[in-house]
Amino acid sequence: MCLAVPALLVELNGEEGLADLHGNRLPVNTQLVPGARPGDWLLIHAGFAIGRLDEEEARETFAVLAELQAAQRAAAPEQADSARQEAPP
């Protein structure tokens, strides 16, 4: 549950941004990483950026974390009903 994954920040509007994770666009809140800018590699956990890393490190860290996330996903069938709030309450 404490797994965080690196993703590239591509858009930023105030504190709210969009990060590119394997081609998926992921909403991300950047308030915990002040000064984050599009083009930065961020470590993302539960919709929040919790740290920054450089690109080479991000790529190295990426492979194993992505695999681990896939393994955990496969074991936990229940995914978020929606990444945003469209679903009925």
Place this chain on the structure above:
Amino acid sequence: MNPPEHDVRKSLERLAAATKGGRELAFMEVCGTHTTAAFRCGLPSVLPRHVKLISGPGCPVCVTAQQDIDLLVEAAGRQGVTLCTYGDMIRVPGRRGSLQEARGRGARVHVVYSAMDAVALAQAHVDRQVVFAAVGFETTAPATAAAVQAARRRGLTNFTVLNSHKRIVPAMQALLERGAKMKDGLGIDGFVCPGHVSVIIGARAYLPLARDYAAPCVISGFEPWQMISALARLAELAQSGRAEVINEYPEVVSPDGNRAAQKLLDEVFQPAETRWRGLGLIAQSAWVLRPAWREFDAQVRFGLTPPEDCEPKACLCGKVISGLALPTDCSLFGRSCTPLQPVGPCMVSSEGTCAAWFKYSWRQAPHRPLPILAGASP
């Protein structure tokens, strides 16, 4: 950086050299992601015989007390409540079933990806009371703090949290204290410290463990060679009697951690005593809402009181997460308790120790043949 295979071999050689002729060493990892990572690559099977890697209380789902699960189920059943939770929690069985079962009975239970999604849901549906199930260690708690602040800024009166956020270091401390005190307590020779919790709390957070309990601590990444390297480093430190904190994941972990996140935590939460599954009450081990934020406490808003804590009969989860038992010591393992029909949280959570054993290591328990289950993947 060297190619990983090379580093695996080199790290294993270092580990073997450091432990040669020495006493038996037991190291504990306290991170669910380390548990998954270790089992996935078969790490326990390549360790030298006298090195033991124990999976400690590192999975937030697994350490959540039964009474907290019961409280979530009760809140979900209240009139007008929509309960938002991370997906990991939804199948954990409480005394009156899991959140998933509550949903089957008509409760509104909504799985969210981020605490902010719960806030957005509250804003979009002012006729519902949105309760967010706040679970997790320091990696996750800042998101809850941010959500609570956002709810206040937006003037929401229909958003609350049922909070069971926990702090990892007091739990590690409690394990060391108990290990030292009790005859049957566990001797821990050092910790593999969690990678992403450390991003928030920083490497220095482990200094008291090294200083006051002489426990070496090595912060590790999640590549197999990184974990083996951390174990090798721990073995070297333990053999030479040096209790130090070493950061082997400096790509993302700094000495002081994420200051912005710490500030946010401090604004909204304060440490308090709380109950952990299997470990009981541990002082200073919870993040509870400060009085200034009590209006966002679901327990206060709905007058909920935690029921008596009672863990499922025969389930050894408590002992498993304290390192005192292996999943295969549990009479239910692989029989009435499987990932499809979990009895305890260590089997529910994808990063629980029992789930990891079931998935990756069941051959180590040949005396307990597994039932054939559709969809189960031993």
